[in-house]
Amino acid sequence: MKRNICWIVLLLVLAGCSSPPPIPYEAPTLSFTLNLPDYADESVKNSELQDALVQRGLVLDRFGRIVPLDEGSCLYPIATRTALLKELEQYQSSSFGYTLVSLKKQGDDYFFFPNDSRSQTLESLTLSFDSVLFDLTSIDKGTLVRDWTTHFAYLDQTLLVTGEQHKLLKKKHLSFALRNILIVTGQRASTVGELSMQFVDAIDTTRFLVLTHGDVLRSCQALTQGTMISTPTEPYSRESIKSQVKLVSLLPADADFNQLKQQQSLLSTGRYLTYRGDIATLIDRCSAGQGQSNQALCHSKADDSSARKKKVIVFGGKHGA
Incomplete structure (x- = not known):
């Protein structure tokens, strides 16, 4: 009887040694994209422009x-x-x-x-x-x-x-x-x-x-008074105004955002069109020399570009497969 018990114990030990290691714990995440309003363009070709616009409100x-x-x-x-x-x-x-x-x-x-x-x-x-x-x-x-x-x-x-x-x-x-x-x-x-x-x-x-x-x-x-549009997230440069995505990221809050072609032409000379219909001189709030607070705000918004687009929620845990 004792010999049988020993054999059983030995078999259990060997079976335990041959088992795979425990599966590591993984915290599940649920990510979702910001729901755009019904009137929004959801086409793939304009997705980058849409992302840049959403950051500005x-x-x-x-x-x-x-x-x-x-x-x-x-x-x-x-x-x-x-x-x-x-x-x-x-x-x-x-x-x-x-x-x-x-x-x-x-x-x-x-x-x-x-x-x-x-x-x-x-x-x-x-x-x-x-x-x-x-x-x-x-x-x-x-x-x-x-x-x-x-x-x-x-x-x-x-x-x-x-x-x-x-x-x-x-x-x-x-x-x-x-x-x-x-x-x-x-x-x-x-x-x-x-x-x-x-x-x-x-x-x-x-x-x-x-x-x-x-x-x-x-x-x-x-x-x-333009306060419903958030501050620029992109510093001004000659190259950046060639891209509509970067253009909407650098325009001042009082700019006319529905005249992007005209804005590209004006910005090449350091000016822009306001929503009032005036031509104004561009003050680049994201550039050096505009104060550390402005630069820090621009960088923080640029680094957190996905904050308005995606959130991650952890509900608890499960064992991965």
């Missing part, structure tokens, strides 16, 4: 325009007026901010008269475009009141009216959702260079909606 949209990465960074909601059905269709699913179209009455119905297509009825618009804003300011206030219950009272879309129209609607005790009414005041127009904006009151908030006929990003820069 910007993004290239599907129409090739550079717009803010975060809609909330503009301080106010922004709506872009359009007279083209093609733009309205494109903006519905992939545009920064809101889209505004004007309605006019013809016969017994209301229409949008785009410049590039046949007229569209109010009913067809409400079925196809849930995020569009309707401008009713050109409609006679008496006509609007008479047609309100039939055409507008139960729409989910936001409606833009004048102060007089709104006053008469309230006087007649006509129903409307406060969140769906915006009032044009007419007194809060603002001009920055050739950039024109109009502020609009919203009933249920103290904020305004800004209407722009031009560049959304420039309007946003004007509203925030």
